[in-house]
Amino acid sequence: MSPVFETGNNGRDKPKAAAGEASRSDAFGESMSVFDKVEAITAMLKKEILTNAERGRVQIFLEEINDEMKKREGKVESFFRDDVMKRLKALFPKNPIVAEMAKGGGMADKVDLLVDGKEAFQRIIENIRTAKTIYINIFLWRDDKTGNEVARELLKAADRGAKITIVKDAVGGVFEYAEKGKQSFFHKAGLGLGLKFKSDRIDGFYTNQDEATSKEQKSNDLASKLRNHPNITYIEGERNDHSKYYIFDGKTVITGGMNIGDEYASGEFHDYMVEFSSQTMADRLLKGEGLSGEEMGRSADVDFVFNKKSNAGKEFEIKPKFLELCKKAKNNMTIEMAYFGDEDVTNAIIETAKRGIRVDIILPKTANVGDDLNKRVIERILEETGGNNLSIYFYPGMVHGKLINVDGEYTFMGSANLNNQGTKELSETNIFVADKDCKFTSEVTRQLKEDKAKSGVIHSPPSITYDKVRAQLESMA
Incomplete structure (x- = not known):
């Protein structure tokens, strides 16, 4: 049955539900995410000719994506790849949502590559200084110049009222104790027996003349101040999470391969991070939502890909x-x-x-x-x-x-x-x-x-x- 179209106050063409049909996403699964709808639209557009019902469904999804983006981002964001965007423009040349998406460009246009630590840590510090909320998930955090600089900036942010969450993986302590200055920022009390064994094994297997010889930990009041600050939530455990990412104000994301340590900030270790701003993507990161299913070729121009290990198993x-x-x-x-x-x-x-x-x-x-x-x-x-x-x-x-x-x-x-x-x-x-x-x-x-x-x-x-x-x-x- 072909949908009848009506024009709403905003001038968009809206499919009007025919008798016995549900309107908007009630018919298609209200729990679908923005990325699910991008995927559904892309799948439909693979057909050379769309039925009227399919065209109506595409427009409903576009409206819902638009509404969700306006609510989250304050503007419409496109996650469609270029070839899909071109098809949408050809099929719906007068649709204002498509026009706005095309004008704003895809999410890929908003991703910045940060090369080496000088550039990456400059952006991390700049964001810490202005953010009202900060979420950090980190594997390794050394007690060195860089580790202390980041800590001091976080303490200042907390003192001015910023709400901060730090998720630190204890497994990273294996390398904090085994390499470089052998000083861990947070794990001063020592590692569990299993982690200590791994650290000692690595320390004995790899020898480097520029490394410290002693693993005796030096006290650092900064770590305890961060742990005990009323505006900071500190979470620690053997999570086996090698991820490194920062989320500022629930929107700006910096993620990549860099831990917190001098070898990264100085450029001794050649590495990368990326930065972009999207509440939709930040939420997706926190929820661990990325590629799924047997078909890994998602249609979005930007997406996360995860390894997730938990008590429930591996994904x-x-x-x-x-x-x-x-x-x-x-x-x-x-x-x-x-x-x-x-x-x-x-x-x-x-x-x-x-x-x-x-x-x-x-x-x-x-x-x-x-x-x-x-x-x-x-x-x-x-x-x-x-x-x-x-x-x-x-x-x-x-x-x-x-x-x-x-x-x-x-x-x-x-x-x-x-x-x-x-x-x-x-x-x-x-x-x-x-x-x-x-x-x-x-x-x-x-x-x-x-x-x-x-x-x-x-x-x-x-x-x-x-x-x-x-x-x-x-x-x-």
Whole structure:
């Protein structure tokens, strides 16, 4: 039955419910999220010709998306990819919602790439100084210059009345005790027996001349002031959550691969964060809502991809998304990654190169941990591809970033490494951006090109040397 259209006070064309039909989303599932509606519209627009009923349904969803965006953001935001937006404009040339969405651009246009710690921590501090609410989820927080600077800014914010939540994973203490100055900001009282064993094992396996020799913790009043401040909620536990993100005023999100420590803020560890402002996305992050189902090719131009580990079980999306991107690649794929080791990931990279796709891999010349396993993986990839369609770039410093770009269109980045911990064991937060024409994608491709230019390139296994025994031990960690 074809819907009858009426014009409301705002001038939009509204489908008028025919007898026996429900109006608005009552007919389609009132609990559907904005992203569900974006997905539903995109699925319908894959048809060459829409029925009147389908056109009406699209317009209802557009209205509901518009209403939700105006309520949350104060303006309409589009999460549609460019090809879908073009189809909407062609189908509904006089629809004011479509016109407003097209004028404002997609969510991908609002994502900023933050390269290295100087840029990222500047934005973090600036947001802390102005925010009324702050939510921090962090894996590692060192008691060093950077850790104390962030803490002081948070204390000032709390003193002026900002409400702050800090979620700190105790598992990060393993590396706080084992590396660098070996000073943990929050875990001064020590680690649990299991975590202490892991930390001691890492400390003994990896030795570095610039590291402190003692794990004896120095007192720091800042940590207790943060824990006990009436405007700060501090949550700690062995959550195995490797995610790093900040949410300011329930809207501005900064997320990526950087922990809180001098090696990140100084740029010693080459890494990335992203920043964008969207209450819808911030809510999605807090709720852990991202890609779902067997079909990972979501239609939104920006979305989260999670590994979620809880008492209820595991819901890991990041490896399936990576494997899908390998299959999706048509021309080229660039992977900049701190740590490798997942067997399925390695096989997918090999198969991608074998089917004629150009694959470039950027990794640290010497990783802080897992270096021998990294090199064993690269050796195998080179051997099984014969170096065809493949270049390996050894970056001169420590790459801690996890940045993947496919065909200059799809970017996949965040906290997750491509080792067994990142794909099978830890909760992680990545972001997926699908827009070849936005500024963010241009920045990503430019940055990857710069990193290749700084790196030494190899094409054959004889160029790689490593300790096979250590590589095997690292693969078992």
